[in-house]
Amino acid sequence: MIKEPEFRDYNPGEFEEKVERFWKENDTYEKVKESRSNGPKYYFLDGPPYVSGAIHLGTAWNKIIKDMVIRFRTMQGYNVRRQPGFDMHGLPIEVKVEQALGLKVKKDIETEIGVDNFIRKCKEFALNNLKVMTEQFKMLGVWMDWDKPYMTIKNEYIESGWFTLKRAWEKGLLEKDKRVLHWCPRCETALAEHEVRGEYKIRKDPSIYVKFPVEGKENEYLLIWTTTPWTLPANLAVTVHPEYDYAKVKVETDKGEEYWIIAKALVERVLSEVGLKGEIVETFKGEELEGLRYVHVLMDEYPTQKEFREKYEWAHRVILGEHVTLGDGTGLVHTAPGHGEEDYEVGRGYGLPIYSPVDDEGRYTEGFWKGTYVKDADPQIIEYLTEKGYLVKAGTIEHKYPHCWRCKTPLIFRATDQWFLKVSKVKDTIIKENDEKVTWYPDWVKVRYDNGVMNSGDWVISRQRYWGIPLPIWQAEDGEIYVVGSFKELVEKSVAIVLDGERIELPEDYNEKLKVIEEKLGPEDLHRPYVDAFIIRVNGKEMRRVKDVVDVWFDSGIASWASLDYPRTEENFRKLWPADFIVEGEDQVTKWFYSQQAASVIAFDTVPYRKVAMHGYVLDEKGDKMSKSLGNIIRPEEVVQKEGRDPFRFYMLWATNPWENLRFSWKGLAQVKRMLNILWNVYVLSATYMSLDDFDPTKLNPQELPFREEDRWILSRANSLIGDVTEGVETFRLTKATRAIYNFVVEDLSRWYVRLIRKRMWVEGDDPDKLAAYYTVWKVFDVLLRLMAPFTPYIAEEIYQNLLRPFIGVESVHMLDWPKADEKAIDEELEREMEAVRRIVEAGSSARQRAKIKLRYPVRRIIIETEDETVKKAVERLNRLLKDQLNAKEVVVGRVERELIIKPNFAKVGPEFKGDAKKVIAWISEHGKELYEAGEMDVELEGKTFHLTREHLTIEEKLPDFFVAEDFEGGRVFVDKTLTRELLAEGLAREFVRRIQEMRKRLDLDVNDRIVVTIETTDENRELLGENLDYIMKETRATEVVFGEAKGYVVEWPEVQAKIGIERV
């Protein structure tokens, strides 16, 4: 049976807790999963958030979207895989742990506390953060398998990574190569592009112009500019743009006449910069300079350069490159292939060596400045070049320069040996597979994605760190490598382990080997330093592991199969892979969406997911990013605490289209909460009456119920809503779904339907009309709660438990099926007519308001003028509603006769007839009506003929005084405001009823309590009230209404000139 609602006010904080308890006690989550276990598979793959320790609004949005989709698909009958994931390796955690342990430099990890301890701490840290974040996600009502998330640090997961890398190696897609990358000399590791992004800080650096003597020419130089003097020892070429114009400039220096080669467009600027005068003596295209040899300015100091000069055809020559710009500098770019990305690219094209005489800590490994930290060498080099006469000008520049995000050290570009996945070789497959198999939401993201893929280069996956998937590459002395694909293989191939520098030979037999390993190294743990201990033998050569770990982006890239523990176990992979749906923020388009496809094409030659959706960022109300420095951070916990989980969730799915940025606004949230409040009120109202009447829909036969038009209408609307919501979610146009729900609740259900049926609910006893209304409301909730369950799981559950469960029997709203629209119930004509009725009622109310006739006073008659068939039908079919809502005795379609007032249009007549205007005006004043009826006519006045038309008239309509009119779309409403004595009496009765009710409420009387009413008022009121005493008694549950001294609880009501007293009987 339906019970009186437990909470009368919508207070999410309270009942959401209660619902949480309910789910927990009944193990509802597991039951929901169980109930769909035989459904078609739906592999949702969670993009693993980094275990930073706290979620923010963006993470919350992300999970709310995911949860909604998961719940939606579950209700549709799918057996949804809903395992959450966490990204747990990587430098950020290493840094936190280093700080916690008070370590200062990378070496400390090995020398101070040892890699094993360090790794243990990292693991602890990551697991702890995972726990904290899990609680936060749970708090949002996100239903995932929190007790068995996938973790990138598990052995199975790491092994999955090894498997993938082995595949890459077998296909020739894993290579070692020298590459120029950002390098932090303190952390001693390469940094990926994404780690550097946003870490550009203003910094003062040298800005110098250096002249390189052209070989074989007296006093002729190439002029270059650089902000990194320390890279000059590694200079191997000067790059010019083949298309640009270059000039030979005659310059007067203090040492005499010199010729400098500078880009023509920059001559003036450069000369003024160095403070010299000069003139152009010759110009030529950049390409004509190609091959021009110059003398390296530090060749004596760096003897290796001498060797290069002999060994390499293109060393110390002008080469061509498209990357040269005319922004800064001279248009001739100092090129050090070991210290610049573009330098590297262009240098490789010319077969130049990748020379980088700098070690991991940023110190020169050879030459004049051997052992000096490169940034410290800058001033020394400047001074040195000045002495040698090559320095033209030395200044400083403030520019943005990348810094290490953890230690703030300026990064250097440095060529190092790194391991690459040769994604460039499989790009075409990625694009083709993506094209054929993946649906993007919204679709234009695909364009963005494709562009990203086109532009991407090979993937640097090695990192010179500790906390990550160890690179499973073993290398022999001679450089031969072998990639291990699993723990089992590692054990099989292993011949010895090294522990504390001591070599322990392993037995041949696999099981015995395993025993020894376990004894010496402990249980399997594929992290460092465990795996570093293994010596394997392949092709008769002993190999040791390459010390690097893998880029964390690789970790998440393999998630679609690694989270299924593939290949260690195959069953899930075979059943589930590829993923059906993923959704992440827009920053992931070129990250996770990409890393997954790249890794998957490498491993399986195809893409790992079928549908992918993108959402935006969460910003503050003004559109600024939330950040500590702006102090505008809003935490999800705060939102939940203040406004509740359901309002938060619905708001995040309602505020804006998911692919756009969401400006978080408390006001918007309040608006959503209000909608839920309205829904709640509708529920409270319905449940209150239904419980009083012991309403039981299962005992009714809907065929026999006398449904009214409004009942059929709201059911029609509810069924239409199903289509809108379903389509909205399926096409990821989430606002379509949420706005449809919002409008239905506020406009259709509350503002209109409940308003229409209220009185039917008040009837006592088994009134069929009332039961029809109850039944309708009940059916509406049956649909609505299902539709809302994925968005607002708590309120849906709370209402469901009381209103529906007693009759449906299913334990939770989340176990119900997603509703299917009943096409037969949809009556579009009725919906249109109801729209018309609503418009008429609005217009009528507006007219009344202008006429200052309160709704409490009935009006005699309302006339609708219309040509619209729908409106006509509506007035006929839904007449009862109109009369009721407009409080009119009669509502009819008809025509109101009105007087036309026809006057001359002075503005038209004057200019046209000038001097004759007066005559015409006089005529029109008298015969205007004839002209109006004729439309146009020729009139002869004093011998002149005038052609007159309706344009020469102004026409005003004059309504009879007792009408007040208002337009609506489709017609016009006329309210007859004639107030008869009868109408007045009725209105007054209502005035009194209302006040007596107010008094009942103040006394907190029960609905069933009887009262005696005493009224002191004017004779006139007394007489008028006398005509409706029965009505007053019935409405106020009075046994008696007595005129005379007010008794009992007495209130004076000056607006109606009365004192009213009531007493409970």
Next chain:
RNA sequence: GGGCCCGUGGCUCAGCCUGGUCAGAGCGCCCGCCUGAUAAGCGGGAGGUCCGGGGUUCGAAGCCCCGCGGGCCCA
């Protein structure tokens, strides 16, 4: 420099894919109403060149092109 998205009343946004019932909602402001959902609810009013300019079309906020402004990604 390239790609993508966004630009609608004071504010936050729907609508745009599928051109013709909208120029809309909420908030804020002003004025009212209702009172058996009630520390709720409802109505009315004021307020917009739908960024600007072209084009396609009988018709464009919506489609196409150019420009301006903002955001993101990439270089």
